[in-house]
Amino acid sequence: MISRSGWVGVGAALGALLLALYTLDLLLLVGAVAILAGLAGEILLFHAQRPGPERTPFRVVRSETPRVLSPGAEFDGRISVAYRGPRPVRAEVVDLLPGSLPVVAGTAAGRRWFAPGRSVVLGYRLRAGDRGSHLMGPVAVTVASPHGLAWTQWTVPDSERPLRVVPPAPIERSHRIGPALFTRMQGRLELRHRGYGTEFRSLRPYQLSDDIRHVAWKRSRPGQWYVREFEQESRQDFVLLLDITPSMIAGRPGENALDRALEAASLVTAAVARSGEDRVGLMTATDRPRQWLRPHRGEHHFRLIAENLAYLAPVPGSFDLGASLERLEGRLRSNTHVLAFSALDGPLDRIRPTYARFRARGHHLYLFPPNRAAFYPPLADGHPGAIALGWAEREEHGRLERRISELRGVGIPVFPYDRRGATNQVLSTYGQLRAWGLAG
Numbered sequence: 001m002i003s004r005s006g007w008v009g010v011g012a013a014l015g016a017l018l019l020a021l022y023t024l025d026l027l028l029l030v031g032a033v034a035i036l037a038g039l040a041g042e043i044l045l046f047h048a049q050r051p052g053p054e055r056t057p058f059r060v061v062r063s064e065t066p067r068v069l070s071p072g073a074e075f076d077g078r079i080s081v082a083y084r085g086p087r088p089v090r091a092e093v094v095d096l097l098p099g100s101l102p103v104v105a106g107t108a109a110g111r112r113w114f115a116p117g118r119s120v121v122l123g124y125r126l127r128a129g130d131r132g133s134h135l136m137g138p139v140a141v142t143v144a145s146p147h148g149l150a151w152t153q154w155t156v157p158d159s160e161r162p163l164r165v166v167p168p169a170p171i172e173r174s175h176r177i178g179p180a181l182f183t184r185m186q187g188r189l190e191l192r193h194r195g196y197g198t199e200f201r202s203l204r205p206y207q208l209s210d211d212i213r214h215v216a217w218k219r220s221r222p223g224q225w226y227v228r229e230f231e232q233e234s235r236q237d238f239v240l241l242l243d244i245t246p247s248m249i250a251g252r253p254g255e256n257a258l259d260r261a262l263e264a265a266s267l268v269t270a271a272v273a274r275s276g277e278d279r280v281g282l283m284t285a286t287d288r289p290r291q292w293l294r295p296h297r298g299e300h301h302f303r304l305i306a307e308n309l310a311y312l313a314p315v316p317g318s319f320d321l322g323a324s325l326e327r328l329e330g331r332l333r334s335n336t337h338v339l340a341f342s343a344l345d346g347p348l349d350r351i352r353p354t355y356a357r358f359r360a361r362g363h364h365l366y367l368f369p370p371n372r373a374a375f376y377p378p379l380a381d382g383h384p385g386a387i388a389l390g391w392a393e394r395e396e397h398g399r400l401e402r403r404i405s406e407l408r409g410v411g412i413p414v415f416p417y418d419r420r421g422a423t424n425q426v427l428s429t430y431g432q433l434r435a436w437g438l439a440g
Contacts, residue, residue, distance in 0.1 A: 002043060006149035009039045039149060046145040047152070056154040057085035060139045068164045069128040071254025074104060078123045079139060079159070083114035090114070092142045093122060100129040101136065101163070128165045129253045132313025136161045166310045202229050236433065237295040237334055238272060239281040240265045240305075243319040243342035244290065244312055250343075251375030251419055261341035261368065262309045264422035268339060269309070271430055273302045282308060283331075285324050286317030295336065319343070322350035325358050325365065335362035337433055339426070344369045344403045352410050359411075366429050367407060367414045373397055374418035 002010070013036035020029035063078040081093050095108040106124030114120065137160035144151045203216055206225035214227045242265065248258040265282075272280040281295035282305050291308060293301070319342055328338060358365065373393035379386040404414045415425040 001151055003144065003148055003151050005147075006039065006043060006145075009149060010036070013039055042145055042147060043150045046150045056141070056156055058083055058091075058141045058154060058156055060156045060159040062137070062159060062161055065136070065161060065163065067162070068166055071128055071131055071165055071259070072252075073128045074125055075128070076123070076125050077108075077136065078121060080119050080121050081139065081141065081156075082119040083116065085114075085116060088113065088115045089143045091144075093120065094140045094142075095122065095124075095136070096138055096140055097126070097136060098134050100132075100134055100165070101126045102129065128163075130249065130313065131165045131254075131259065132311065134163045134165065136163055164311065203227070204229055235277045235279065237279050237281070237332075237336040238268060238433075239283060239295060239328065239332070239336050239338045240268060241324060241328065241338050241340040241342075242282070242284045242312070243286075243340075244284050244315050245286050245317050245319045245343070245345070246314045247319070247343040247345040247372075248341075248370065249314050250370065250372035255375070255419055257343065257370035257372060257375055258312070258314065260370065260417060260419065260421045262312060264368065264417075264426040265339070265341065266306060266309055267423055267426055268430060269302060269305050271427075272297075275434070280305065281336075283324070283328060284308075284312060285327075286315050286319055287323075288317075289324075289327055290315060292331065294331070294333075318346045320346040320350075321348065321367075322354040325351075325354050329358055329361055329363070332361075332363060336364075338363060338365045339368065339429070340365060341368045341370075341422070343372065344400070344407075348403065348406060351407065351412075355410050355412060365412050367412055368422050368425060369400065369404070369414065369416050370422075371397070371400055371416045371418045373400075 013032055016028060016032035017036060019025075020032050059082045061080045061082070063076075063080075065077055066073075066075055069075065077095075079093075079095055083089070083091075090111065090113050092111045093109065097103065097108055103124050104127050106122070108122060108124050110120070110122055112120045139156045139159040140153060141156060142151055142153045203219060203226045206215060206220075206227050214229075216226045216228050219226050242258075242261060244258065248261065249256045251257055251259075269280055272278045279295040279297050280302075282291060282293040283289060284291040293305060293308070321340070321342060321344070324340075325338075328336075355365065373396040376389070376393075379389055400416065404416065407414050413429075415422070415429065417425055
């Protein structure tokens with residue numbers, strides 16, 4: 001392709017040629033023709049010597065980098081670019097890195113002089129940003145003609161490398177079923193209840209309301225009758241509903257609203273795994289469902305939910321709570337507790353009739369919205385942006401309070417959270433659901 005300098009030179013030569021023809025100046029005419037011929041010759045010769053796109057004269061070797069990182073972690077990267085062409089060239093090398101992997105030291109681009117067989121090394125240090133899958137590369141090489149009149153570019157094949165940014169907590173702990181599966185207590189959560197089930201708990205004195213089939217005859221004697229007491233098996237279904245729109249990424253990488261919501265969702269998954277009875281499902285949504293896992297149990301199912309939570313990334317779109325409840329209503333087979341995490345930026349005009357139908361089907365919704373204003377640390381007094389940040393925080397607080405009041409007026413329990421996380425709210429809600437079947 002012809003560069004800007006090339007077009008300027010060609011235009012100037014053509015202007016001089018027209019001026020020479022107009023003035024019939026022979027000397028000017030000869031000079032203009034010579035300049036135009038020289039420019040055209042360099043451009044044509046440069047493109048004639050350029051190999052095809054499938055025969056790039058450059059080869060890139062990328063150093064080994066981690067395949068999985070936590071948000072905020074830093075790592076070193078390096079590319080070695082070797083030139084295999086027949087004549088020296090001056091080229092600009094650029095490693096096309098995504099904006100989610102900012103360069104904190106070094107440089108990922110540079111203009112170098114390449115002799116045949118010479119290699120150039122670019123080193124830099126990157127910081128992992130938002131969660132999700134990212135692609136390092138490819139590497140683009142731009143070569144200009146000797147006087148910069150034309151240029152050509154190659155995208156070096158096989159110079160990409162995938163990278164996943166995953167918070168460590170969900171993938172490491174949430175899917176594992178620990179010894180608490182065989183106990184009645186996990187932390188302060190009562191996972192099983194006294195009643196008539198299948199797992200023996202203790203003996204107690206006989207009461208007139210007891211079933212005679214549970215009398216412990218071998219331990220009883222006339223006047224002192226005992227009955228066997230078992231753990232009550234109360235299976236409940238849970239669904240994690242996650243808003244994954246960009247409105248959920250308020251805060252620092254690894255500590256934003258979506259990260260805190262996923263930590264809490266992972267905690268629910270771990271608690272359900274340890275209960276030995278409950279089932280849990282997952283639905284992620286924007287303006288339409290993105291993922292759906294039906295409530296179920298099992299090691300494979302818990303691991304699948306944990307991996308989906310770990311690799312979630314924001315998706316463009318808007319989240320409509322009412323529409324999401326309508327979609328869930330048609331997918332749920334039994335009475336279900338839905339734990340929803342949403343920034344509540346979408347419309348709420350249909351929430352009242354939608355939630356009434358949702359409750360009539362036997363389902364319950366518990367909403368956890370992030371207080372996005374509390375996800376950013378305060379600025380020091382006198383900072384140029386302190387006034388603007390204070391105004392934005394007040395506006396966000398007001399908007400969130402209006403939304404929460406509207407939802408609570410419909411009867412939806414709402415538990416906002418900040419950058420410290422939603423684990424306390426989720427633990428309290430899950431404990432109440434296990435104990436009484438409702439939370440508020």
